[in-house]
Amino acid sequence: MVSRLRDGELALSGLWTETDMEAARSVLGRVEEFGIETVRFLFVDPHGLLRGKAVAARSLRSVFRSGMAVPSTLLLKDPSGRTAFPVWSAETGIAAGPMQGAGDVLLVPRPETFRRLPWAPHSAWILCSPHFRDGTPVPFASDAVLRKAEARLDDAGMEAVFGLEVEFHVFEKTGPGPGHADTTMPPAPPATRPTGQGYQFLSDGIYDAAEPMLDEIRRAAEGLALPLRSIEIEMGPSQYEVTFEPAGPAETAECMVLFRAATKAVMARRGLHASFMSKPVLANVAASGWHIHQSVLDRDTGRNLFLPDAEGALGEVAQGWIAGLLTHAAPASLMNVPTVNGYKRYQPNQLAPNAIAWGRDNRGAMLRVLARPGDTASRVENRAPETAANPYFALAAQIHAGLCGVEAGLVLPPPTETPYDGTATPLPASLGAAIEAFAASETFRGALGPDVADYLLHLKRFEWDRYLAALSEWEQAEYFSIF
Numbered sequence: 001m002v003s004r005l006r007d008g009e010l011a012l013s014g015l016w017t018e019t020d021m022e023a024a025r026s027v028l029g030r031v032e033e034f035g036i037e038t039v040r041f042l043f044v045d046p047h048g049l050l051r052g053k054a055v056a057a058r059s060l061r062s063v064f065r066s067g068m069a070v071p072s073t074l075l076l077k078d079p080s081g082r083t084a085f086p087v088w089s090a091e092t093g094i095a096a097g098p099m100q101g102a103g104d105v106l107l108v109p110r111p112e113t114f115r116r117l118p119w120a121p122h123s124a125w126i127l128c129s130p131h132f133r134d135g136t137p138v139p140f141a142s143d144a145v146l147r148k149a150e151a152r153l154d155d156a157g158m159e160a161v162f163g164l165e166v167e168f169h170v171f172e173k174t175g176p177g178p179g180h181a182d183t184t185m186p187p188a189p190p191a192t193r194p195t196g197q198g199y200q201f202l203s204d205g206i207y208d209a210a211e212p213m214l215d216e217i218r219r220a221a222e223g224l225a226l227p228l229r230s231i232e233i234e235m236g237p238s239q240y241e242v243t244f245e246p247a248g249p250a251e252t253a254e255c256m257v258l259f260r261a262a263t264k265a266v267m268a269r270r271g272l273h274a275s276f277m278s279k280p281v282l283a284n285v286a287a288s289g290w291h292i293h294q295s296v297l298d299r300d301t302g303r304n305l306f307l308p309d310a311e312g313a314l315g316e317v318a319q320g321w322i323a324g325l326l327t328h329a330a331p332a333s334l335m336n337v338p339t340v341n342g343y344k345r346y347q348p349n350q351l352a353p354n355a356i357a358w359g360r361d362n363r364g365a366m367l368r369v370l371a372r373p374g375d376t377a378s379r380v381e382n383r384a385p386e387t388a389a390n391p392y393f394a395l396a397a398q399i400h401a402g403l404c405g406v407e408a409g410l411v412l413p414p415p416t417e418t419p420y421d422g423t424a425t426p427l428p429a430s431l432g433a434a435i436e437a438f439a440a441s442e443t444f445r446g447a448l449g450p451d452v453a454d455y456l457l458h459l460k461r462f463e464w465d466r467y468l469a470a471l472s473e474w475e476q477a478e479y480f481s482i483f
Contacts, residue, residue, distance in 0.1 A: 008065025013135045015067070015108050023111035024064045027126070030114065031057050037122040039114075041068045043107055043130050044142040044253075046459060047079050047338070048390035050261050052107065052128065064111070068128065069104040075130065075138060076459075079339070080186040084462035093458050094140075094451070105138060106131045113254070118223030119216075119266050127254070140455040142392035143250070145448065149396035150249055152403060152447070158305070158317075159297045160399055163246040163379070164256060166387055167288035169238045169275045170195050170213065170267055190273050198237030198284060206233045213272065214240065220262045226255050235351070236286025246293070246377075249395045256391035276387040278342045287345040289352055290387040293370075294398055295379040296321055306378040308371045318371070319412045322358060322380050324405020325367055325398065326413075329356045329384065331441035333427065333434035334460060335397035340431045340467045342386035348420040353383050355424035357416040364419035366427065384427060393456075400447040432464050 005024060010016040016024075031039065039060060042052035051074050055063055076085045076099065085092050085099065092099045107128035115125045130141040137144050153160055171192035182188035195213065196206050207214070214231050217240075221228040227245035234241045244255055260276055267274040279287040295306040296317060305317040314322070325332075337343060346354040351363050359365035363383070371378035385394050416424060428434040435457065438444060445453045 004061070005064055010065065010067055010108060015131065015135055020111060021064075023114075024109075027111045027114045028060060028064075030116075031060060031124070034116055034124075035122065036116065036124050039063075039124045039126055041107055041109060041126050041128050043070075043074075043128045044257050044390070044392060045074060045077070046140070046142065046390060046393075046456075048142070048257055048260070048388075048392070050125075050257065054123070063109060067109065067131075068107040070107055071102055072099050072105045073102045075099075075105065075141065078459065078463045078466070080466070082185060082462075082466075084459050094455060104133065106133055106135075115224050115258075117262075117265075118220050119262075119269060125258075139449060140452045142253075142390055145452060146249055146253055146392040146396045148448070149399040153249075153399055154299070156403060156406070157299045159299050160249055160395075160402075161246045161295050161297060161379075162249060162252040162395060162398075163293035164244045164252060165241060165289075165291035165293070165381075166243070166256065166259065166276075167234050167239060167241045167290070168260075168263065168387055169236075169277075169280060169285065169288065170240060170263075171238050171273045171275065171282075173271050173273050192273055192282070194238040195272065196233070196238050198239065198286065199235060201233065201235050203233055210240070213267070213270065216266050216270070217242075217263050220266045221259055224258055224262060226259055226262075228259075234286070234288075237284055239286055239288065246295075249399065253391040253395050260387075278337075278339070278386040278388060279344045287347070287350065287352060288387050289345065289383060290385045290389060290394075291368075292382045292385055292394065292398060293379050294382065294402070295377075296402070304376055304378055306371055306380065307376060308373055308378065310373050312371075312373055314369075314371060314412065316409070317406055318378075318380075320406035320408065320410050321402035322367060322369065322405070323410035323412050324402045324408070325380070325382060326356055326358060327405060327410060328401035328441065328443055329366065330425075330428055330434070330437035331444050332397040332401050332438075333384070334431075334438040334456060335393040336382075336385040336389055337428075337434065338390065338393070338431070338460060339386065339388050340464070342388060343428065343430050343434075345386065346427055346429070353419065353427060355419060355422075355426050357419055357424040358412065359416045359419060362416065362419060365416055366419075369415070396448075397444075400444065404443050404447070431460065431467070435460050435464060 005021045038054045040054045042050040045051045073083045078084045087102050113127040117123045130138040174191045229243045232241045263274045345352050353366035358367035368381040
């Protein structure tokens with residue numbers, strides 16, 4: 001089998017190695033052993049969503065030889081599904097690679113990512129990396145953006161470790177399924193009701209009532225070999241939280257994408273709606289956040305460079321990294337909080353940050369520093385990101401901002417003890433403000449590359465302009481009666 005793969009397009013063009021071919025051989029054996037009928041070849045789109053095609057098991061060898069062609073516009077769409085770039089024009093607005101005419105890009109399978117789906121055991125996932133048809137990686141593809149950040153970290157002799165806290169909601173769907181009038185772009189949101197009482201934080205009684213539902217989420221995550229650590233009752237009605245064991249950047253990003261997709265799939269099969277939207281427009285619902293714990297290790301020794309000295313003072317790398325996250329927080333918001341809705345979460349006294357500041361074990365600060373002498377898990381928790389972010393982009397933003405602070409030798413300002421007192425610089429108040437901060441950042445333009453920076457700006461400006469053009473209930477209530 002491996003010998004036949006060596007004659008395929010992927011191997012001959014250098015897109016697959018001997019390791020990839022051996023992994024593919026193993027996958028073919030497991031597909032036969034498990035009775036897998038379909039394999040979904042997927043990639044992570046710019047919004048952190050999985051897209052791709054399902055292939056009958058008998059066609060796997062063909063995909064392993066030649067890859068999978070998909071329309072390039074899958075990389076060019078906003079969250080509603082609209083193509084944001086003028087692909088029918090001579091100038092698409094993308095400097096890197098041919099994207100005119102809605103032509104194809106090539107998905108290169110990563111057979112080591114094969115996972116049988118616990119909730120659909122006849123199916124499996126394999127993640128892919130998007131390439132142009134000449135074999136060049138698409139530079140603004142999610143995994144390519146994070147790989148570039150990891151390479152920069154490696155050049156600095158460091159490794160990053162990330163741990164995740166992920167808040168989300170699960171609601172029960174009510175009423176019939178969507179009608180024809182609901183199949184819009186984007187689709188009409190479902191009608192829902194709560195699955196649990198709120199404002200009983202970490203209540204075991206509420207957990208016990210929700211346990212059958214939460215068990216399905218946990219088993220799905222564990223069945224996908226995701227390093228789930230805990231599952232908890234959060235503050236708001238129908239709000240839950242999971243945490244994951246720390247891991248490297250690529251593993252963490254993949255974990256987040258797969259967990260979100262699995263949770264939505266498993267809950268949908270129960271007639272439930274799982275949502276990672278920051279602040280659903282529903283009565284009494286609390287906002288959800290995504291807290292990114294991070295530390296930096298010396299690559300050669302494995303020593304945690306965030307470990308403070310005996311007096312509790314942080315070293316140069318820790319100070320520089322944390323100061324970098326602060327200094328570049330505004331432009332990084334485009335990658336940490338990429339939706340219009342995410343900025344509605346930044347409210348004072350709501351356990352969400354609204355200003356650019358750090359504090360020692362302070363849950364109101366944007367950066368919560370958890371570092372004590374002798375604690376090898378010393379780290380910083382960035383509480384600004386939203387759960388709807390593309391994790392590949394968000395983790396790349398942490399790495400680039402942190403490394404810029406280390407390279408510049410930045411020193412931390414004094415910590416805050418009163419994060420909502422209004423003295424610190426506010427975080428961007430809207431997606432529009434984040435877009436402008438990102439556009440003005442030479443740091444991110446240099447770190448990501450002009451092609452990637454321009455791509456992100458075009459994509460998010462397209463979304464922001466649609467939002468500004470939309471009529472709202474606020475306008476109707478504010479003006480319709482009095483004018």
